[in-house]
Amino acid sequence: DVQLQAFGGGLAQAGGSLRLSCAASGIDSDDYVIAWFRQAPGNKREGVSCINKREGIPLYADSVKGRFTISRDNTKNTVYLQMNSLKPEDTAVYYCAIDVRCRFDHFGSSGQGTQVTVSS
Numbered sequence: 001d002v003q004l005q006a007f008g009g010g011l012a013q014a015g016g017s018l019r020l021s022c023a024a025s026g027i028d029s030d031d032y033v034i035a036w037f038r039q040a041p042g043n044k045r046e047g048v049s050c051i052n053k054r055e056g057i058p059l060y061a062d063s064v065k066g067r068f069t070i071s072r073d074n075t076k077n078t079v080y081l082q083m084n085s086l087k088p089e090d091t092a093v094y095y096c097a098i099d100v101r102c103r104f105d106h107f108g109s110s111g112q113g114t115q116v117t118v119s120s
Contacts, residue, residue, distance in 0.1 A: 002026045002109055004034075006096045009114030012086050018116060020081040022096030027077070030054055033102045034079040036070065037110070038092035047104025048094070051079060059102040064090075086118045 008020040022034055035050035049070040051058045058070045069082040079096060093115050099108035 002098060004096050004098060004109070004111035006094060006111060006114045009094060009116045011117045011119065014086060014088055014118055014120050016086050017082070017084045018086065020083065020094055020114060022079040024077045024079070024098065027098065031100070033099050034072070035097050035099055035102065035108065036081050036094060037097060037107060038094045040092040045107060049081060050102040052102060061104060088118045088120045090116060091118050092116060
């Protein structure tokens with residue numbers, strides 16, 4: 001079974017940084033992407049970034065471009081989301097999900113999320 005575990009969230013001040021990790025296991029193919037989504041209370045789930053395993057090509061939502069960087073370590077089956085210049089509006093539960101291609105209009109299988117709280 002595919003399992004995804006997101007961790008690394010916490011509390012940061014505005015302008016600060018956090019790095020999230022998504023550890024994947026049970027995947028028997030290299031043709032997939034890992035996407036990060038987030039959801040704040042009362043808000044719709046929002047796609048943040050995604051990266052495909054083979055080429056490592058990233059995709060970002062406009063709201064995080066220039067501030068967030070997604071990367072992968074295929075030797076560890078882990079995808080990272082480096083979040084810099086954090087803003088209070090980045091506060092949300094962040095989830096990583098697996099999918100067949102990068103897209104933000106579809107939420108694939110995911111694990112538990114990790115809470116990110118940014119104080120002003």
